[in-house]
Amino acid sequence: MFLGIDVGTGGTRAVVIDREGRVVASQASEHAAISSPEIGWAEQEPEDWWRAAQEAIRGALAAADGAKIEAIGLTGQMHGCVMLDEQGEVLRPALIWCDQRTQPQCDWLTETIGFERLIELTANPALPNFTLTKLLWVREHEPEIFAKIRHVLCPKDYVRFRMTGEYAMDMQEASGTLLLDVAHRRWSSEMAEATGIPMAWLPRLFEGPEICARIDDAGAAATGLAAGTPVAAGAGDQGAGAVGMGILKPGTVSATIGTSGVVFAATDSPTMDRLGRMHTFCHAAPGLWHVMGVTNGAGLSLRYFRDTFAPESSYDALTALAAKVPAGSDGLFWTPYLFGERTPHLDAQARAAFVGITASHTRGHFVRAVLEGVAFSLRDTLTLFAELGIPVGEIRLGGGGARGPLWRQVQADVYGQPVKLLEAEEGGAFGAALLAGTGVGAWPSVEAACAATVRIAETIQPVDAAVMEVAYKEYRKIYPALREIGRA
Numbered sequence: 001m002f003l004g005i006d007v008g009t010g011g012t013r014a015v016v017i018d019r020e021g022r023v024v025a026s027q028a029s030e031h032a033a034i035s036s037p038e039i040g041w042a043e044q045e046p047e048d049w050w051r052a053a054q055e056a057i058r059g060a061l062a063a064a065d066g067a068k069i070e071a072i073g074l075t076g077q078m079h080g081c082v083m084l085d086e087q088g089e090v091l092r093p094a095l096i097w098c099d100q101r102t103q104p105q106c107d108w109l110t111e112t113i114g115f116e117r118l119i120e121l122t123a124n125p126a127l128p129n130f131t132l133t134k135l136l137w138v139r140e141h142e143p144e145i146f147a148k149i150r151h152v153l154c155p156k157d158y159v160r161f162r163m164t165g166e167y168a169m170d171m172q173e174a175s176g177t178l179l180l181d182v183a184h185r186r187w188s189s190e191m192a193e194a195t196g197i198p199m200a201w202l203p204r205l206f207e208g209p210e211i212c213a214r215i216d217d218a219g220a221a222a223t224g225l226a227a228g229t230p231v232a233a234g235a236g237d238q239g240a241g242a243v244g245m246g247i248l249k250p251g252t253v254s255a256t257i258g259t260s261g262v263v264f265a266a267t268d269s270p271t272m273d274r275l276g277r278m279h280t281f282c283h284a285a286p287g288l289w290h291v292m293g294v295t296n297g298a299g300l301s302l303r304y305f306r307d308t309f310a311p312e313s314s315y316d317a318l319t320a321l322a323a324k325v326p327a328g329s330d331g332l333f334w335t336p337y338l339f340g341e342r343t344p345h346l347d348a349q350a351r352a353a354f355v356g357i358t359a360s361h362t363r364g365h366f367v368r369a370v371l372e373g374v375a376f377s378l379r380d381t382l383t384l385f386a387e388l389g390i391p392v393g394e395i396r397l398g399g400g401g402a403r404g405p406l407w408r409q410v411q412a413d414v415y416g417q418p419v420k421l422l423e424a425e426e427g428g429a430f431g432a433a434l435l436a437g438t439g440v441g442a443w444p445s446v447e448a449a450c451a452a453t454v455r456i457a458e459t460i461q462p463v464d465a466a467v468m469e470v471a472y473k474e475y476r477k478i479y480p481a482l483r484e485i486g487r488a
């Protein structure tokens, strides 16, 4: 049996799977709400992730009823910056992936290094989501903390550190720091030198399935896992999620709606957009790369709508109202830029909007417009892929947004082609467990692991593609029309 641990944004999930890819046990534990002391800031306490990880692991082990865990894989929300001192003590709350405060640091990086040179060195432009920009903000605003930093980790790597005492990171996660030479799969000494970040702060790098650590005595006492159990490097949530969905060959892509939304495609070599509108990262499978377009506020849009306007309702109750509304929401649109936007606008200041409201629109219309607006935003990445010649044959759906039937149908309609749902819903944690199993030789490769365990459960055909094609063209007009409104 293999254990996958996903240190997500909302909570941590631990999943135990067997060699056939059956989920034997799954347990989640919620995190405290994101702290946002100022508009656009987003912070979490690494100690809270570790508390949630212990609870989730203990719960999953109890549910797995004494199953022997042969290896553990880690995944989690990407890009978050965890800063540790010489003793491995956390120096301040982590600045997480959706924190938007670092646009000035991005501007500085772009001016100092140059937009094209940044893409040459790291395959990506400077975006506020990326770890390096968060470190530079701390250097500028909290020099006393910066002076004490000796180690920098991402969220799941901090949980690994607490379980094993090792400072380690996988290539896929490291790609989202802006400190990796993505094309050559090594830390970029040029980036470290240009920004003054000591290379000694960066953890050792491993490929996703590589065993990089073992549970130590303290980790065993905290989690109930056996000391000595091997721990694979794993991958960021999108990287491990793609493994869990079998996204390994050009042509098969995934569309995942978690808090963020991601359209992900595997590539045989690093494929870059010279305008930087999508990310180019190392794949969790050795020897592969991937591209992905990201919508910052995808599942977040529905969650925000529910929490703000219908706190008494469940997602299912809201989507049941939306199901009564025709495709196209009778001309009501939603642009999901609650945390600015990455693909395709690269605009940290973009704002979300409902557009086209009339007195006839009901709550159901608003919910349907949210589901459609998020799908339009993911379609923007498919449009970009088409522009860059990245093939899209089959689309597989993942994330919490694929849980409800209406959002699945809306996606088929907006993408204008059939979409597939997979048997295992655990996405990232499932993929992390497959990486762990590969690391200890249960399967000879990540490809073999996916072939043995990833199964399609259902195919959803589009029914309203023509209506949504027209609506998508209208949606594309909204961002340029509203762009300058409310800008500081």
Ligand SMILES: Nc1ncnc2c1ncn2[C@@H]1O[C@H](COP(=O)(O)OP(=O)(O)O)[C@@H](O)[C@H]1O
Pocket: 008, 009, 010, 011, 257, 258, 259, 260, 298, 299, 300, 301, 302, 303, 315, 316, 319, 399, 400, 401, 402, 403, 404, 405, 407
């Ligand atoms: N039953 C449902 N129907 C439609 N959407 C849902 C449902 N359950 C969850 N979601 C969406 O999925 C999102 C959470 O997805 P998840 O993959 O669990 O996120 P994360 O990993 O970021 O915590 C929610 O914000 C919500 O938008």
Ligand SMILES: O=C(CO)[C@@H](O)[C@H](O)COP(=O)(O)O
Pocket: 008, 009, 010, 076, 077, 078, 079, 097, 129, 176, 236, 237, 238, 257, 258, 259, 260, 261, 262, 294
């Ligand atoms: O920023 C990214 C990927 O670049 C996000 O994928 C985060 O890694 C967290 O996303 P959720 O899984 O919480 O949606």
